[in-house]
Amino acid sequence: MTFKFRSTRDGFYDTGDKGFLISFPNNRIYWDATDYLTDRAGFSHQDTVYNHALYLTKFFNWLTKGFTSNNQSSFYTNAINGADQDKIKSYKSHLLKTLKASSVNQNLSVIIEYYWWLQKNKKTNEPYLCGWADNEKGIPKHRIQVKAPKSQGAEYSNPLLIKGAAQKNIGYVPSRSEMTALAKLVALKAMETAPKREGIDLSEEYKVRNLLVFDWMSQAGLRRNEMRLLKCEAVHQAAKRAQNEEDGIKSELAKHQGKEYERSKIRKLIKVEIKTGLKKNKERIVHITPELLERTLDYIEFEREDILETGKCKDSGELIVTVHTKPEGSSCAVSKPYINNMLKVKAKLDGEEVLAESYDVVPHALRRYALKQYATILWQVELKRVEQDQKKEVDEIGVLNALRGFAGHNDPDTTLKHYVDITKAIAEAGDSALENTRSEIEQMRILIAELESSLD
Known part of the structure; x- marks a missing residue:
């Protein structure tokens, strides 16, 4: 048994879009991840939310590989919330074996965004789960390290992304x-x-x-x-x-x-x-x-x-x-x-x-x-x-x-x-x-x- 995600009926949200639920290997709903997807659905197309559900589920399964399916939900939650920078770097190396750099970046963007969301919405007991150190303010190094935002409107920048991997193409512009x-x-x-x-x-x-x-x-x-x-x-x-x-x-x-x-x-x-x-x-x-x-x-x-x-x-x-x-x-x-x-x-x-x-x-x-x-x-x-x-x-x-x-x-x-x-x-x-x-x-x-x- 593994982490899975499934879609709801059409029109689940008032936008007319489907919703997505992520479940633990014991078939119980993983509410932290599901709440994140629901929050994302407020400003994203359902295809984007689908991809986020897919990338998170893949990561959760890699992170908990070898676990038995009869564990309590809290056991899986602790394992996921206990991930650190080295774990995510290892996952990055794992992805690079089969995916292009741009696809790896898409996966890593979602994973870091999820941990940032957990920290921001206080879905974890870890006070320094995802963020950056600030010696002047007495903020120590976080377990998952991001950097201060480089552009106006952004909340953080992701140092794990592979530079130069962004897709350069734009779609056809009609005449x-x-x-x-x-x-x-x-x-x-x-x-x-x-x-x-x-x-x-x-x-x-x-x-x-x-x-x-x-x-x-x-x-x-x-x-x-x-x-x-x-x-x-x-x-x-x-x-x-x-x-x-x-x-x-x-x-x-x-x-x-x-x-x-x-x-x-x-x-x-x-x-x-x-x-x-x-x-x-x-x-x-x-x-x-x-x-x-x-x-x-x-x-x-x-x-x-x-x-x-x-x-x-x-x-x-x-x-x-x-x-x-x-x-x-x-x-x-x-x-x-x-x-x-x-x-x-x-x-x-x-x-x-x-x-x-x-x-x-x-x-x-x-x-x-x-x-x-x-x-x-x-x-x-x-x-x-x-x-x-x-x-x-x-x-x-x-x-x-x-x-x-x-x-x-x-x-x-x-x-x-x-x-x-x-x-x-x-x-x-x-x-x-x-x-x-x-x-x-x-x-x-x-x-x-x-x-x-x-x-x-």
Whole structure:
């Protein structure tokens, strides 16, 4: 008998995802590990949580190899909580016999994160289980040693990771023509699958709603959980701030002079604060066009209300709603699988067929497109400033940091660096050259990745 993990039913969490349970060899639930996975599920996709369950179970079985299955649960817990740096280094050597460095790093990241979580959540009696020494504060060396964080937002850095092993590739970034084709497919599917029964046809409402999901994800780079939990209030607040910024002192002057002031049309990108559905609870600001803001406000006023009127669900304020087949009094919010289903279309990306069953391909492609577009805007702004002698050269680090904030990344991310590299070619070649230079840009990205690998 060994440690095992198993999944729950779909919809175990309110996100619509499955949950995962880890059990001891005696078949009792290992609640510390299960609670960790539940905590992780709050900001991670279920595929990520699955991998965490897999990596932990493998480690627990290696750590307790030779133990009999009739031991008490506390016996196994003590063995796991009693692991030290040398044990984890031995496990690292064990993994390197069969796995690539990048895969070893994935395993080690989860293991160290688990011990850090145990320490942070006081799931162990060991006061110095995982952390770093601080002589000035009288903190001794921990049994599992990590280092102080190297980047803002991180809680620690993991010294056991193999340097230079991070994957350098990013997924395919769709072209504009591909995005147009995808949008048409999403709209068609919405109209085909919308509820139609006696006196009710929500084809147009679903089309408007699903295209908003498509556009928010491809403009603002929202993740699925952020999209499904985005509140109408966040949109209204963004509109109010943008309008006030646009009107500025003109409205105050008109009021002072006793004149009627006609509000200005918003002409610049609108900042929207994302505070719900966040990964690692990191709030961020994204940008959308005035046109998307206007369509979203219209949807809130009309189509969203039409959808809600066809059922008896509780309006909890989410932008994207459904009431079809939902019981009375339940939340009108959609689940992550529901968002996936909106975007399940049979299409081609980079000449390759995307099967409708591949639920994550299109959402990820939309986010990559958003990152590329925003990086291009940032780079073009920098080029303009250089042309106008406002600065000597493009601030590449500034662009990267702004892109990191837009993407909602805590740590320095090599992947984002590649978006900046792609952007250089796009911005400098001109927008009209985008489609013609795509293959060269992709080739440049691969070359840069290889060069960076050789420098690590």
